Amino acid sequence: MSRPRKVALVGNPNAGKSALFNALTGARQKIANYPGVTVERKSGRLILPTGEPVEMTDLPGAYGLDPTSPDEEVTSKVISGHFPGEAAPDVLIVVLDASNLEQHLVFAQEVLALGKPAVVALNMVDLAERDGLVLDPAVLQEELGVRVVPTVAVRRRGLTELGEAIASAEARHPGPGLTNLTQTERRVAAHAMADAAILSESKRHRLHARLDRMLLNPWLGPVILLALLFVVFQAVFAWATPFADALDAGVSWLHDTVRALMPDGLLRDLITEGVISGVGSVVVFLPQIVILFAFILAMEASGYMARAAFLMDRMMAHVGLSGRSFIPLLSSFACAIPGIMATRSITDPKDRLTTILIAPMMTCSARLPVYAVIIAAFIPNTNVGGGVGLQGLVLLALYVAGVLGAMLVALVLRRSVTKGEASGFIMELPKYQLPRLKDMAIGLWQRAWIFLRRAGTIIFTVTVVLWILLNFPQAKPGESQVDVSIAGRLANGLAVVVEPIGFNRDMALALIPAMAAREVAVSSLATTYAVDAGDNEDQQAAELGDQLKSRWTLPMALAFLAWFVFAPQCMSTIAVTRRETNGWKWPAFMLAYLFGLAYVAAGATYWIAVAAGL
Amino acid sequence: MTLDLLPIGETARIVAVNWPALVPEEARRLRALGLEEGARVAVAHRGILGGRDPIAITVGRMTVAVRRAHAVAMNVELLERASI
Numbered sequence: 286m287s288r289p290r291k292v293a294l295v296g297n298p299n300a301g302k303s304a305l306f307n308a309l310t311g312a313r314q315k316i317a318n319y320p321g322v323t324v325e326r327k328s329g330r331l332i333l334p335t336g337e338p339v340e341m342t343d344l345p346g347a348y349g350l351d352p353t354s355p356d357e358e359v360t361s362k363v364i365s366g367h368f369p370g371e372a373a374p375d376v377l378i379v380v381l382d383a384s385n386l387e388q389h390l391v392f393a394q395e396v397l398a399l400g401k402p403a404v405v406a407l408n409m410v411d412l413a414e415r416d417g418l419v420l421d422p423a424v425l426q427e428e429l430g431v432r433v434v435p436t437v438a439v440r441r442r443g444l445t446e447l448g449e450a451i452a453s454a455e456a457r458h459p460g461p462g463l464t465n466l467t468q469t470e471r472r473v474a475a476h477a478m479a480d481a482a483i484l485s486e487s488k489r490h491r492l493h494a495r496l497d498r499m500l501l502n503p504w505l506g507p508v509i510l511l512a513l514l515f516v517v518f519q520a521v522f523a524w525a526t527p528f529a530d531a532l533d534a535g536v537s538w539l540h541d542t543v544r545a546l547m548p549d550g551l552l553r554d555l556i557t558e559g560v561i562s563g564v565g566s567v568v569v570f571l572p573q574i575v576i577l578f579a580f581i582l583a584m585e586a587s588g589y590m591a592r593a594a595f596l597m598d599r600m601m602a603h604v605g606l607s608g609r610s611f612i613p614l615l616s617s618f619a620c621a622i623p624g625i626m627a628t629r630s631i632t633d634p635k636d637r638l639t640t641i642l643i644a645p646m647m648t649c650s651a652r653l654p655v656y657a658v659i660i661a662a663f664i665p666n667t668n669v670g671g672g673v674g675l676q677g678l679v680l681l682a683l684y685v686a687g688v689l690g691a692m693l694v695a696l697v698l699r700r701s702v703t704k705g706e707a708s709g710f711i712m713e714l715p716k717y718q719l720p721r722l723k724d725m726a727i728g729l730w731q732r733a734w735i736f737l738r739r740a741g742t743i744i745f746t747v748t749v750v751l752w753i754l755l756n757f758p759q760a761k762p763g764e765s766q767v768d769v770s771i772a773g774r775l776a777n778g779l780a781v782v783v784e785p786i787g788f789n790r791d792m793a794l795a796l797i798p799a800m801a802a803r804e805v806a807v808s809s810l811a812t813t814y815a816v817d818a819g820d821n822e823d824q825q826a827a828e829l830g831d832q833l834k835s836r837w838t839l840p841m842a843l844a845f846l847a848w849f850v851f852a853p854q855c856m857s858t859i860a861v862t863r864r865e866t867n868g869w870k871w872p873a874f875m876l877a878y879l880f881g882l883a884y885v886a887a888g889a890t891y892w893i894a895v896a897a898g899l
Numbered sequence: 900m901t902l903d904l905l906p907i908g909e910t911a912r913i914v915a916v917n918w919p920a921l922v923p924e925e926a927r928r929l930r931a932l933g934l935e936e937g938a939r940v941a942v943a944h945r946g947i948l949g950g951r952d953p954i955a956i957t958v959g960r961m962t963v964a965v966r967r968a969h970a971v972a973m974n975v976e977l978l979e980r981a982s983i
Contacts, residue, residue, distance in 0.1 A: 385959065387960070599948075
């Protein structure tokens with residue numbers, strides 16, 4: 286049997302291609318990268334009403350076949366069959382936003398002029414109706430010479446008709462009205478076609494214009510954005526607590542149950558102290574990550590994220606970046622990995638590189654376990670007035686330190702390593718839409734799964750390896766287990782390097798496994814002190830916080846916090862930076878400069894704190 | 900008059916664009932978004948906190964954010980309200 290025919294979705298950004306793709310192929314999608322470039326390739330399978338199975342791909346949004354970004358280059362090459370290893374599509378579905386015809390018809394004409402079998406999906410007709418537009422698809426069909434099917438991807442309207450049209454689409458000889466036109470001539474033609482297809486247009490104020498007047502107001506807009514960000518961070522900390530507590534209780538229960546069920550011995554300790562405590566101390570942060578991503582996904586799906594970029598552009602311009610960098614940087618507060626991947630939407634390569642390099646300084650959720658444990662142990666929970674607690678203030682200071690550090694580094698990088706023309710900011714502000722619950726659920730599930738897989742693989746492995754390194758060779762009676770162990774000896778070596786910045790041996794020991802992921806620092810401190818306590822029941826029962834208080838001074842704790850504001854201790858971030866920059870040069874640079882900053886910041890914090898008599 | 904000076908709410912037509920003053924990639928992107936000679940445009944929003952950057956421009960049924968530097972390169976003529 287011959288291979289199934291290939292069908293590709295093409296259209297401008299914001300034409301609703303992805304929603305149409307989701308509706309046509311369902312959840313069975315394959316997401317990968319086009320080889321050699323960091324552009325996402327989404328494909329899936331669709332059974333046409335005729336029973337014919339076809340392979341469907343969702344091409345990146347483009348404004349024209351003459352590329353101005355890596356995304357557009359992929360689209361242009363795939364359509365023409367010039368993309369290596371990628372067969373040219375047999376049928377094209379040109380997706381148009383029904384309420385933005387005069388813009389989207391320009392690219393549509395360019396694509397249809399190629400003469401390939403094609404169908405036009407007149408998408409989001411419901412939103413056009415909401416805006417008071419009444420359209421006649423027959424007029425467009427006449428002008429364009431291909432089937433025009435009105436669709437509403439979200440409500441699955443017009444999907445069967447679209448399938449039938451794909452099945453019967455044939456190659457055409459595009460008329461002289463389509464070929465050999467310049468861009469400007471196409472635009473004039475697009476206007477004429479749109480005018481002819483629009484039967485009536487009511488003058489009522491459109492919803493998104495009214496919303497924009499409020500949300501992009503020069504004074505009110507930034508205030509609303511700040512308030513929204515405040516709510517987001519408040520939610521991350523407050524709303525997540527009951528869920529995190531429940532998870533924590535579950536982990537403790539599992540720990541105690543397994544401990545009671547298994548016979549005494551090394552294996553029991555490995556499972557309870559190593560696996561359950563180690564992985565458990567990280568899994569409790571799942572609620573915070575899910576809540577933060579829920580907000581980010583909702584802001585993206587609703588169209589507000591582009592407005593946030595607009596509002597932030599002026600500030601970003603001061604450090605040589607543009608509003609486009611705001612979205613990746615905001616995502617980096619959840620996790621630098623999706624943040625760095627989101628830099629793909631930045632068209633300017635130097636802008637993009639700078640954003641990638643500073644993204645790890647945004648306080649990601651993996652630092653929270655470290656911050657939370659240290660702050661709870663060392664900072665008194667006093668009220669500094671107005672209901673603001675000292676602990677919260679310290680946490681805020683750590684966030685601010687990361688942001689300020691990132692801005693300073695961006696400023697320096699844009700004048701040195703990534704020097705170049707000041708980047709511009711050209712961005713379409715899409716229409717407002719209610720986020721769809723199903724798309725949100727799919728997105729949240731994907732992110733939660735990535736986090737859990739990380740906890741299940743990297744963190745699991747690292748915890749177990751550390752536990753083994755800590756327990757062998759076994760100490761003779763009278764010796765401290767940690768001192769004799771392999772890990773203890775390794776840490777003694779590192780301790781020489783970090784001693785000048787106030788770190789003790791235990792801290793050095795925590796830094797080694799935390800190279801895999803920052804949050805491991807907490808579980809490794811817990812493991813170290815659990816091993817150190819040995820059979821001393823009293824000491825073993827002591828909380829990690831109490832352990833820390835009895836072994837660290839306040840300047841040491843503050844230096845440890847300052848270290849984690851900058852230290853690039855996350856293997857996944859390094860790996861994703863290598864992938865996104867196509868080489869080891871930039872991840873190596875990132876490691877070097879961030880470790881340098883971490884060392885200086887921790888050292889300065891320690892000595893200033895000591896001098897201040899803390 | 901250049902586009903950056905167009906008062907909010909007025910509609911104008913782009914009559915000339917100083918393309919050489921713009922970065923070629925950005926010039927192409929502006930063209931692709933329909934910001935070129937002949938386009939009917941209006942300034943929807945301008946800057947934040949009293950600043951004049953960036954500018955949100957309506958062109959057709961679309962809103963596009965650009966920097967002031969882009970708008971400065973575009974010469975516009977005011978359109979009569981009746982012709983909108």
